[in-house]
Amino acid sequence: MMPDLGLPPGLVMILAAIAIPFLPPLTRHIWMLLAVAISATTLLASPGDHLIWSIMGLELSLYHVDNLTFPFSMIFHIAAFLVVIYSWHVKTWPELTATLAYAGAAIAAVHAGDLISLFIWWEATAITSVFIILAAGTVAARQAAMRYLIIQVSSGVLLIGGAALYYFEFGRITFEAMTLEGMASWFIFLAFGIKAAFPFLNGWLQDAYPEATPTGTVALSAFTTKLAIYALARGFPGTEVLIWIGAVMTAFPVFFAVIENDLRRVLSFSLNNQLGFMVVAVGIGTPLALNGAVAHAFVHIIYKALLFMSVGCVVHQTGTAKASELGGLYRKMPFTMLCCVIGAMSIAAFPLFSGFVAKSLTMTALGGTEYALAYLVLLFASAGVLEHSGIKIPYFTFFAHPSTREIGKTPAGMTIAMGIAAIMCIGIGIFPGLLYQILPYAKVKNPYDLSHVTGQLQLLLLAGMAFVVLIRLGLYPPEIRSTVLNTDWFYRRLAPAIIKPLVAFFMSLAKSADHIIMMVARKAMAGAKWIAEHPVAGPVIPGPAALVQVMVLLFIMAIIYANLI
Amino acid sequence: MNDNEMKHKVEKMALERYGKAFTFVLVIAIVVLLVIEIFTHRHGELPIEEMFFFPAIYGFSAFVFIVMMGKLLRQVIMRPENYYQDEEDDRDDA
Known part of the structure; x- marks a missing residue:
């Protein structure tokens, strides 16, 4: 059965988003849920290409469905649903419009069967998400949004450049598995790498996401980066370099997360580290590993949203996400605390929580390869995940220090969305078959065996013990109001530090040149004036006449010279 | 001592109590894991x-x-x- 609306999946959400400003505020969320539900009917479509547009001799496949698009489309619809519920109290249209259009663009991108339509939706996610950041309305958000836009559009430019080169090289634009040979695939790879927040291309993520509103950050956390993981899984499965890129991604953000004070920024570092696991899985490229990447992306969207939702709820109630100013909220916000702990245990991959059933696929797949070092790095990073997301987030938000802060009532939408996400985290953890049945490749066996469970528990509980020891010995770094430099420093500080003096130098050079030219011109004018005012042959021939004669003479000489040659 | 300071102190003591309980549960769980480790063979992905x-x-x-x-x-x-x-x-x- 295939619902035929003649529209690619997600587009109905973009069209519905346009109507939001004209609807009464109270009906906007119902309208949004309706749009998500209508778009979700496309999940029933059978595999194949359902909508082809021929344009300028190119065949654009706007509605491609296969085993890989299905789980991503499904989780993007679930995420869109959760975001709408979570933002039920938001009545302003700019954020709601941007959110629905952004989710729609990401869903449409998943169904792009060719590189050109992928580019269109790729850019659409960039442009729509910028408005989510802008909706925060602060100066910091505006500046971060502009930096974010430049980086995201650069990714799009690389993608369209790569697509064009790919067309010239192979004569087709089908979005298919590629190898890293030639400029075309490298361009496309880099485009994906920017959105997947590869090492040194990651600054935008930690820079921009925490600047959005509490609801906006939840929306942002779900789509862009996971779209990039989808794109890598389709375009570059089994590309060895991804194993090492991913391994660095898992390890490198954990150190930053330890010392970061803004908890939404800590979650953004954590997001980056999680993407690393998925990138490694894509790099391995076996059916089990790719299943691991998809499963991880699926559960990650839910538990990361849950974590962002719980911290967002705290921001909504207290006005801050700074660890140095929070703590002790467990009594005031017990439900939010519970949801946060469930999200934390899921991301840390405790058995019976969703992270465990996804991560064990990747770890098993990696364990069976010759990349033992990468395996150990991922194991190390797993302890890191426990540190920053498993412990730091709930501990510094809800415990750590006593709090006498007065807290208002949490909006019902926030509570419901967190509750649904928390149930999903536990549900998938207890019944992994629910997730495994929608994975794209070979069947997966149950991860709950004694070795897996005890091994994982040993890692996590002893790492937890290390936290207790460090806290009791006073060795755990205290929360300090600070800015932690990240890779965005290169373009926010280093580049201006180099370019500004260079520009100043060239400007002064131009100014001097201008000065010299003006001086020479002035002298020449003065000379000409002097000649014009002084007779050169006694009183008979006046200056101007002499000048005319010289010019005529020069003209005649030029003609003679031209005739001679 | 005013009301706020009193509240603060009570909260602090409660947090310490929870902290101790958490540590206790953690230690018990680790001991259980250690016992399981001694009596069973745990399969690993790598020999190490x-x-x-x-x-x-x-x-x-x-x-x-x-x-x-x-x-x-x-x-x-x-x-x-x-x-x-x-x-x-x-x-x-x-």
């Missing part, structure tokens, strides 16, 4: 992983290493909270 209590030792060391490195990293990359603000505000005015 099958070493006695390897994930536990690795997890503990990794955690301590991350935190200590974090502390060192603070010396290098930590800046005041308004580090980026000043310049950007200027630019904004311009």
